Amino acid sequence: QVQLVESGGGLVQAGASLRLSCAASGRTFSTYAMSWFRQAPGKEREFVAATTWNGGSTYYADSVKGRFTISRDFAKNTVYLQMNSLKPEDTAVYYCAADSRSPWVAGQNVWDYNYWGQGTQVTVSS
Numbered sequence: 001q002v003q004l005v006e007s008g009g010g011l012v013q014a015g016a017s018l019r020l021s022c023a024a025s026g027r028t029f030s031t032y033a034m035s036w037f038r039q040a041p042g043k044e045r046e047f048v049a050a051t052t053w054n055g056g057s058t059y060y061a062d063s064v065k066g067r068f069t070i071s072r073d074f075a076k077n078t079v080y081l082q083m084n085s086l087k088p089e090d091t092a093v094y095y096c097a098a099d100s101r102s103p104w105v106a107g108q109n110v111w112d113y114n115y116w117g118q119g120t121q122v123t124v125s126s
Contacts, residue, residue, distance in 0.1 A: 006117045010123070012123070012125070032053060034099075049070035094122055
């Protein structure tokens with residue numbers, strides 16, 4: 001069992017940067033694949049970025065590739081999402097997720113993850 005708590009969201013102007021954090025409870029953080037998803041009003045939850053259990057592989061949605069970076073700090077049991085060059089279309093609630101079942105995969109589908117945080121709002125104004 002793991003609990004995930006996101007932070008770092010806020011209101012920024014287009015072109016700005018934000019860093020989201022996801023703190024995980026428990027001693028098995030290093031055995032989970034971790035990811036970020038987002039959900040805009042009226043839209044389905046979509047994949048943003050993921051990293052495997054050891055941080056050896058990372059994956060990004062095409063819409064954020066080159067602008068966002070996912071990383072994890074094993075000492076702090078935390079995964080980050082550095083977001084640069086933000087655009088109004090990045091506005092959404094951002095969710096952290098963990099997968100304990102296939103941590104070497106770092107899937108890109110909602111059903112690949114069995115633990116979810118409550119989300120943090122990111123709003124980008126034009």
